[in-house]
Amino acid sequence: MTTITPVLLCGGSGTRLWPLSRKSYPKQFVPLVGDTTLFQASAQRLSGDGFGAPLVLTNSDFRFIVTEQLAEIGMDPGAILIEPEGRNTAPAVLAAALWLEKSDPNGLMLVAPSDHVVPDAPAFRAAVQAGAKAALEGELVTFGIKPTHGETGYGYLELAEDPESFDAQPLRLNRFVEKPDAARADDMVKAGNFLWNAGIFLFSVRAIIDAFMAHAPNLMTPVQTSIDEGKPDLGFLRLDPQAWGEAEDISIDYAVMERADNLSVVPFSAGWSDLGGWDAVWRESNRDDRGVATSGPATALDCDDTLLRSEDGGLEVVGIGLKNIITVAMPDAVLVADASRAQDVKNAVAALKSKKAKQATAFPKDHRPWGWFESLVIGERFQVKRIMVHPGASLSLQSHHHRSEHWIVVEGTAKITLDDEIKLLGENQSVYIPLGAVHRMENPGKVPMVLIEVQTGTYLGEDDIIRYEDVYARD
Incomplete structure (x- = not known):
């Protein structure tokens, strides 16, 4: 059996699922449906017999999130390529193919976004195996989803033959169709020979390189x-930024698939969603007999066809008499929208960006390779943070020009370096870090x-850090 290498693309920002998905921590890394994140579920779905270790393409900000989330589910990546900037899917797919060519030029690669929901993973793996023979014969295989309704948020695939029962088998493709308006979408669903374009592809390394x-x-x-x-960097490969920036910003559909004649x-x-909006999340959620889906500390009274989510255990969301409403509450932002306007959430993000609201892109928890921190209180000359450090992890050896810090350990044990002194602190113990002192915390x-940090000073920005040593090779 030929081994299929999954190629997971996970550099997107998912603005249509704001405020839970943001540029600094997008939807693929969030458990939107179920207990695992979309990225973890994607990696698990494309694993097992016939599949090799995943090749991941992401950006620098997400590289440690990728390794952390794979480790949580007991998976090791085959390689992680870091894109210096987003250039769309065509350069990413080509980079993966050229990387795999070094070790297995005749092998198969399955390119998939890492933010889709596929409830029946065995059925999807069977569909992949159904396309493997055609891919080995040089076909560029794409996967189309049997449409359940006239969706305007997806592109479509027009089949050149009757799909009959929509069994998983390679069929001839007539053409790609751009995202339609509502009337055209309904017509295509009724025609019966159109599929949603899932943006998932299977081909041999050699075939896709030849196609490029x-x-x-x-x-x-x-x-x-x-x-x-x-340049290798702690197990990652950082693609050269100058050369990468010269690559055209273009999707694989436009660059290759719509021009090729060897398509299947x-x-x-068996069920699929790209969770392209909160309406899609509502459809994939467990709903009561009135169509109400709740998540977290949320209560619905006399509501219909409504989604209520609270992403903060201390924030209760209550809906009364709502119909077709989406409400998503975060510690720093709340979305309330008519479900029919779910695709307009991206416009709200654009409006927040124009007014320079940090909530447009920044997640309340700021994830770092060693753990995360969140700001609890911010004043003019002080800030209170909660900081979590993973077992065995450490922050950089650093100092600050403009602030001093007071650390109070509330969970676990901290190893503290303060100038020439090293000490261990247990729960309820604290240490003061004077302005300019060289310091580090480790777990x-x-x-x-977990510790509480109280900062005081004239400037409290994250760029007030002078690093002397860093195990994560950050500047």
Whole structure:
């Protein structure tokens, strides 16, 4: 059996699921449906017999989140390629193919976004295996979803033959169709030979490289150079930023798939969603007999077809007499919207950006390779944070120009470096870090360490850090 290498793309920002999904911590890393994150569920779905270790493409901000979330589910990545900037899917897919060419030029690669929901993972793996023979024969295989309604948020695939029962088998593709208006979407669903374009592809490494050479040759040199000049970094490969920036910003659909003539489509009808809006999350959620879905400390009274979510255990959300309403509450932002306007959430993000509201892009918890922190109280000359450090992790050895700090350990044990002194602090113990002192905190234990940090000073920004040593090689 030929091994299929999953290629997981996870660099998107997911603005239509604001405020839970933001640029600094997008939807693929959030448990939107179920107990695992979408990224973890994607990695698990594309694993087991016939699948190799996943190859992940992401950006620098997410690299440690990727490794942390894979470790939580007991998976090791085959490689993680760091994109210096987003250039759309075509350069990313080509980079993955050129990387895999070094070890298995005739192998198969399955390219998939990491933020989709597929409830029936065995059925999806069977669909992938159904397309493997065509892929080994040089076909570029894409996967189309049997539509359940006229959706305007997806592109469509027009089949050149009757899908009949929509069984998972390679069929001929007639053409790609751009996202339609509502009337056209309804017509295509009624026609019966249109599928939603899932943006999932299966092909051999050699076939897709040949396709790029034939249809998008301008991408070959910059992407190949970005790999050749890439720099290893703590187990990651940082693609060369100068060469990568010269690659055209273009999707694989436009660059290759719509120009190729060796295309096949495998229909899939066992359930799928890209969670492209809160209306899609509502459809994938467990709902009561009145169509109400709740998550977290949320209560619905006399409501219909409504989604109520609280993402803060201390924040109760109550809905009374609501119909077709989406409410999502975060510690720092609340969304209330008519369900029919779910696709307009991205416009709200744009409006927040224009007024320079930090909630537009910044997540309340700021994730770092060593753990995370969140601001609890911010004043003009002080800030209170809660900081969590993973077992065995450590912050950089650093100092500050403009602030002093007071640390109080509330969970676990902290190893503190303060100038020339090293000490261990247990729960309820504290230490004062004077302005300008060289310091570091570490977690020497086997459980997470949590402390409360009180900062005071004339400037409290995260850029007031002078690093002397850092195990994560940050500047």
